[in-house]
Amino acid sequence: MSELHFFIDYARCIGCQACVQACQECDTHRGVSMIHLETIERHDSVQTAPQVCMHCEDPICARVCPADAIKQTPDGVTQSSLKPRCIGCSNCVLACPFGVPKYYGRIDQMMKCDYCYDRTSTGKRPMCATVCPSQALAFTTREEIERTRAGVAINEWWFGGERVRTKVFVVVPAKTRSLGVGLVQIHKKAALGARDDVAALLEEGA
Amino acid sequence: MARLPTSLDALSEEFGPHPSHEPAGGWLPIGEPDRVVKTHCCFCGQQCGLQLKVKNEKVVGFEPWEEFPFNRGKLCPKGVKRYLQDEHRDRLRTPLERADGVGFRPVAWDPALDRVAAEMRRIQQTYGADAFALLTGASLTNERAYLVGKFARVALRTANIDYNGRLCMVSAAAASKKVLGIDRAANPWSDIPKADVILIAGANIGECAPITTDYIWQARERGAKIIVLDPRMTPIARTVDLFIPVKPGGDIGVFNGMLHVMIERGWIDRAFIAAHTTGWEALAEAIKRYPPSRAAEIAGVPAPMIVRAAELWGPARTSFLLHARGIEHHSKGVENCMAAINLVVATGRIGREGCGYAMVTGQGNGQGGREQGQKCDQLPGGRDIENPEHRRHIADVWGVPEHSIPHKGLSAVPILEAIHEGRIKGLLLLCFNPMVSLPDQSFIRAALEELEFFCVIDFFLSETAQHADLVLPTALMEEDEGTTTNVEGRVIHHRRVVAPPTGIREDWRILCDLAQRLDAGQHFRYRSPAEIFAELRRASRGGVSDYYGITWERIDREGGVFWPCPSPEHPGTPRLYEGARFGHPDGKAHFQAVDWRPAAEEPDAEYPIILTTGRVVAHYLSGTQTRRIGGLVDQTPEPYCEIHPRLAEQLGVRDGEMVRVESRRGAVTVRALVVRTIRPDTVFVPYHWPGERAANRATIRALDPVSNIPEYKICAVRVTPA
Numbered sequence: 001m002s003e004l005h006f007f008i009d010y011a012r013c014i015g016c017q018a019c020v021q022a023c024q025e026c027d028t029h030r031g032v033s034m035i036h037l038e039t040i041e042r043h044d045s046v047q048t049a050p051q052v053c054m055h056c057e058d059p060i061c062a063r064v065c066p067a068d069a070i071k072q073t074p075d076g077v078t079q080s081s082l083k084p085r086c087i088g089c090s091n092c093v094l095a096c097p098f099g100v101p102k103y104y105g106r107i108d109q110m111m112k113c114d115y116c117y118d119r120t121s122t123g124k125r126p127m128c129a130t131v132c133p134s135q136a137l138a139f140t141t142r143e144e145i146e147r148t149r150a151g152v153a154i155n156e157w158w159f160g161g162e163r164v165r166t167k168v169f170v171v172v173p174a175k176t177r178s179l180g181v182g183l184v185q186i187h188k189k190a191a192l193g194a195r196d197d198v199a200a201l202l203e204e205g206a
Numbered sequence: 207m208a209r210l211p212t213s214l215d216a217l218s219e220e221f222g223p224h225p226s227h228e229p230a231g232g233w234l235p236i237g238e239p240d241r242v243v244k245t246h247c248c249f250c251g252q253q254c255g256l257q258l259k260v261k262n263e264k265v266v267g268f269e270p271w272e273e274f275p276f277n278r279g280k281l282c283p284k285g286v287k288r289y290l291q292d293e294h295r296d297r298l299r300t301p302l303e304r305a306d307g308v309g310f311r312p313v314a315w316d317p318a319l320d321r322v323a324a325e326m327r328r329i330q331q332t333y334g335a336d337a338f339a340l341l342t343g344a345s346l347t348n349e350r351a352y353l354v355g356k357f358a359r360v361a362l363r364t365a366n367i368d369y370n371g372r373l374c375m376v377s378a379a380a381a382s383k384k385v386l387g388i389d390r391a392a393n394p395w396s397d398i399p400k401a402d403v404i405l406i407a408g409a410n411i412g413e414c415a416p417i418t419t420d421y422i423w424q425a426r427e428r429g430a431k432i433i434v435l436d437p438r439m440t441p442i443a444r445t446v447d448l449f450i451p452v453k454p455g456g457d458i459g460v461f462n463g464m465l466h467v468m469i470e471r472g473w474i475d476r477a478f479i480a481a482h483t484t485g486w487e488a489l490a491e492a493i494k495r496y497p498p499s500r501a502a503e504i505a506g507v508p509a510p511m512i513v514r515a516a517e518l519w520g521p522a523r524t525s526f527l528l529h530a531r532g533i534e535h536h537s538k539g540v541e542n543c544m545a546a547i548n549l550v551v552a553t554g555r556i557g558r559e560g561c562g563y564a565m566v567t568g569q570g571n572g573q574g575g576r577e578q579g580q581k582c583d584q585l586p587g588g589r590d591i592e593n594p595e596h597r598r599h600i601a602d603v604w605g606v607p608e609h610s611i612p613h614k615g616l617s618a619v620p621i622l623e624a625i626h627e628g629r630i631k632g633l634l635l636l637c638f639n640p641m642v643s644l645p646d647q648s649f650i651r652a653a654l655e656e657l658e659f660f661c662v663i664d665f666f667l668s669e670t671a672q673h674a675d676l677v678l679p680t681a682l683m684e685e686d687e688g689t690t691t692n693v694e695g696r697v698i699h700h701r702r703v704v705a706p707p708t709g710i711r712e713d714w715r716i717l718c719d720l721a722q723r724l725d726a727g728q729h730f731r732y733r734s735p736a737e738i739f740a741e742l743r744r745a746s747r748g749g750v751s752d753y754y755g756i757t758w759e760r761i762d763r764e765g766g767v768f769w770p771c772p773s774p775e776h777p778g779t780p781r782l783y784e785g786a787r788f789g790h791p792d793g794k795a796h797f798q799a800v801d802w803r804p805a806a807e808e809p810d811a812e813y814p815i816i817l818t819t820g821r822v823v824a825h826y827l828s829g830t831q832t833r834r835i836g837g838l839v840d841q842t843p844e845p846y847c848e849i850h851p852r853l854a855e856q857l858g859v860r861d862g863e864m865v866r867v868e869s870r871r872g873a874v875t876v877r878a879l880v881v882r883t884i885r886p887d888t889v890f891v892p893y894h895w896p897g898e899r900a901a902n903r904a905t906i907r908a909l910d911p912v913s914n915i916p917e918y919k920i921c922a923v924r925v926t927p928a
Binding site: 047 | 270277286412413417429440444507508838841881884886
């Protein structure tokens with residue numbers, strides 16, 4: 001069988017939080033959920049988006065760590081900080097382009113999604129991607145994704161001029177090659193499509 | 207006497223709900239469990255397969271069950287966290303007797319059961335056999351549902367037994383039977399991804415049947431067109447091809463309007479209609495009254511939406527209809543469903559791969575719970591309690607004279623009404639929490655206060671059990687064994703994962719113990735649920751829902767077995783109506799012409815806004831279980847009122863502030879959630895909470911005349927800042 005990979009397909013997410021609840025059940029960090037489920041803007045839409053660690057090929061969090069506390073396994077999984085080394089400085093929290101690492105004051109340590117390493121390293125699928133009822137999170141082969149999804153799976157991002165390649169793939173509309181994430185003007189309100197407003201739909205028709 | 211025995215605060219302090227945030231032994235790593243048991247989630251009609259981890263005879267965690275064919279390991283948050291009920295501090299561990307001014311006092315099993323039996327006798331001897339009623343639930347296993355129906359008819363001989371499926375599946379059931387002849391989803395879920403167009407009517411799939419989402423998305427990946435009817439833009443509706451934000455109660459406008467366009471443009475299968483149906487002429491005549499302009503007026507949406515729906519649905523090669531409570535919870539719920547099913551039959555797209563129809567059954571054993579004879583008008587096997595032949599068959603299986611079996615009794619809400627009027631004096635209730643789930647809460651509470659004797663069987667002290675004279679503690683699903691029948695009609699096996707805690711008896715033992723005390727012990731000599739299932743198979747034999755060929759061993763081996771399965775050699779029936787053979791004696795489908803009519807209570811000058819109610823993904827039904835599971839409570843801690851910004855502005859309501867949602871019957875005060883995803887003429891409040899937070903304080907006790915389902919989806923309210 002081909003290698004299993006992690007895929008995020010944002011268009012499928014229904015915001016049910018099965019991933020959040022299941023992440024808590026993982027033996028390496030029981031009781032604490034490492035996945036982030038973002039509710040984009042509930043007043044305007046029911047859209048939600050799950051965010052696991054993308055496991056960058058060259059992890060930025062590890063590069064900026066002054067204590068060398070963040071390690072990558074030979075199979076490309078970036079782990080939570082090592083307890084004896086982490087100094088709680090939160091450089092990683094600030095540097096991650098995906099907003100994944102979080103600093104936990106109670107244990108004075110950074111923790112993050114570790115690809116369910118206790119499971120994936122023994123051939124099991126990660127908790128979140130196994131339970132995800134919409135399969136917005138999926139752990140399967142590239143062939144299976146190509147066979148069953150209309151979009152394509154990519155793992156190349158551009159943050160301004162910087163290219164980031166990740167172990168985790170995202171499913172995007174066909175023909176997309178990479179994802180450019182430019183600067184966002186946070187004070188400017190995004191224009192709402194009529195599609196998002198039920199009152200507008202009722203006025204404009206189909 | 208069913209007033210609270212002490213203050214609500216005192217009861218809540220002792221019995222909860224206290225959200226449990228940690229499993230037995232805390233959040234420490236489990237390590238190697240002693241065993242991992244394959245079973246199912248109990249928190250909706252999909253009945254997803256999962257595995258529970260056991261250590262030192264306690265359920266300590268879960269593991270996905272990826273081989274189970276229906277859900278392949280997928281679960282919603284309820285399935286993930288369901289195991290946190292097991293070692294819950296709120297579990298009842300002894301029978302409890304009300305003690306006025308104190309609350310509840312422990313009592314031993316024997317005196318407790320003696321008292322229940324004595325009260326049953328006293329009430330029945332004083333007021334007649336039907337003065338003692340049973341209210342039961344669609345989350346019971348098939349075995350328990352069968353047993354409680356038999357208990358009512360054989361041990362108590364009361365006609366008055368009904369169940370909370372009356373709040374859930376009955377409109378879909380009646381419509382299916384009238385049009386197609388059988389009350390079951392027509393297709394297995396594996397047909398959904400093969401459909402070219404999917405019509406989802408009044409079903410918030412993402413929250414109420416989350417696993418089904420993947421089936422729908424699989425179809426979408428293949429290029430299927432998806433249409434959603436809902437007053438709210440649900441997570442599924444957000445990205446579909448056509449979202450029709452229908453006005454609550456306007457669904458018939460959409461369905462009849464679509465059929466009008468389809469007839470006009472020739473998108474119906476005339477050969478199929480001629481060969482396999484009756485009633486087409488009457489239907490076609492009625493449909494003439496629904497040109498898109500009038501249909502749109504009824505539906506409260508622009509006419510082009512209805513035309514577009516017809517254009518997507520009409521000419522498709524394959525199609526699938528899914529509907530749920532959104533069109534069923536109406537005083538015209540049966541008619542809404544029939545109008546939808548007409549669209550399926552008119553195209554002849556049923557009984558084939560990728561072609562069909564399903565109601566999305568909501569409760570744990572919503573399908574099986576309605577087949578085994580706990581409905582007021584039904585005997586096991588989906589049999590009719592007024593049909594002499596059906597009565598004789600069941601009388602033979604039970605070993606009782608046919609005439610001793612009572613005739614049709616009252617359905618759930620009329621039972622409460624009869625209690626209110628003093629015609630029913632005693633009540634045994636299990637697996638039902640009317641003090642959250644029934645409409646017009648102040649009436650329901652007043653009714654319970656009229657009872658002379660009220661016994662509740664539950665694992666927690668539900669809001670209803672707080673009013674009881676006697677409470678008997680029972681086992682959770684994973685502490686007993688049995689079968690349920692999932693949303694597809696697939697019969698599945700719930701294994702006993704651990705023994706019930708000391709002091710607790712399973713429902714079936716309690717019923718058998720009571721039957722013994724009512725001198726009917728010879729009819730209730732079961733040593734295990736397996737023996738009850740063996741009798742259920744014989745009782746269902748030859749009926750519509752025939753389980754005769756199904757055994758627990760076959761279920762385990764085959765990943766479930768679909769009924770009807772009339773013999774051990776029979777493979778089961780995943781897809782009904784193959785070869786266009788329908789369930790009626792003439793083998794045909796019977797079109798039902800349906801005309802739109804208004805709801806029992808439409809908005810007016812005094813109460814100008816429509817209130818519609820429903821579920822959220824984190825909670826199950828009345829919340830007796832899920833409001834005790836910490837992770838689920840954190841996810842949705844309280845009800846809220848969805849309100850469109852335009853309406854909010856008119857009313858002076860601001861996001862996050864408390865609003866009072868008031869009808870002619872009562873008011874509920876909840877936080878406003880101002881969102882663009884709902885119609886501006888409608889507000890939505892989820893119903894899982896009791897007391898001051900109960901949406902059902904406001905809802906109306908209006909019933910569908912055929913199914914007797916309450917109209918949870920429409921009543922008139924005014925909304926004001928609280």
